[in-house]
Amino acid sequence: MTGVSDVSGDIQQKERALLAWLRSRGSVVVGYSGGVDSTYLAVVAREALGRDGALAVLGRSASVPDDQLHAARAVARDRDVPLLELDTGETSDPRYAANPVNRCYFCKSVLWETLVPAARERGYAAVVDGTNADDVHEYRPGAQAAREHGVASPLAEAGLTKDEIRLLSRARGLATWSQPSAPCLASRIPYGTEVTVERLQQVARAEAALRALGIEGNLRVRYHGDLARVEIDAPTIDRWLEPGNGARIAAAVRSAGFARVALDLRGFRSGSLNVLSGVVAA
């Protein structure tokens, strides 16, 4: 296993800036999802501030797959990061359920409205999220909600990019270092199509069935009514289009309750539905 000392000096310098930022606050609550960024941040905060200085808060809702919750709990346990779980219930907010292009704003608003008071009650000095230096260049309406609630983004402030966070995570032996990005399940539903608990669960079942089939790497089941559009990593598409494999994919997705199944011919694209809706350029 590589260590932090094997990471380039520039990246180590950024991590030192992150540590200095955390120590200057004294104690932090980390909005924690078990993803690459927030896991690294929670672990570093625990290391820098001790058990009493760091608390990871995991938001539970229908938009978070069960396996992601299990993985997040396991990492917190293994790394002795104190963990608090809160139900966020964004799906019952009609502004969120209507699924506008700024849906993430309403989701994050509910999250921070729940989490920030919980942090204050417990006497923590700051609330932080896992936004990184790459994220600030992307379409992320949820960032506005973070700003409105005084949530800081120390990874971005330290200039740490996703790739650098992966390197630092690997150096710490965190299994998340190579984990694909895992945005919430609502990101599978086109803007303007209502987000319901049933639809989120249907997508989750379909993705779980495809993982069981052996699909690795990035995977999204995009919801289009009775039709599911499957996105997988582009280099793997031709293998899954070989005779027999297409039918296996179709059967797996149908078992989740979709009538029709289609495989995206360009493959996985982060923010695919943002492109489809014209929010960002193709």
Add this chain to the structure above:
Amino acid sequence: VKPLESLLRDAGLSFTVDERDGVAILVPDLAAGLTPLEAADRARILQMARDAGFTHVALELDPGGAPLSRD
């Protein structure tokens, strides 16, 4: 949809095109027989879809397969 169907037909590819939420869904012509989609064909289809104004194109899998499970 029609321009893409026309481009596909001119290229000798037997699909009808359905449209969902702005995505072009290629439905294999079962009467013409299912043949594996070669990588080169996939690249040509992506280009034809772009030319027809689609940012997303997907191939329906096993369109004549088992009906929806209701268990």
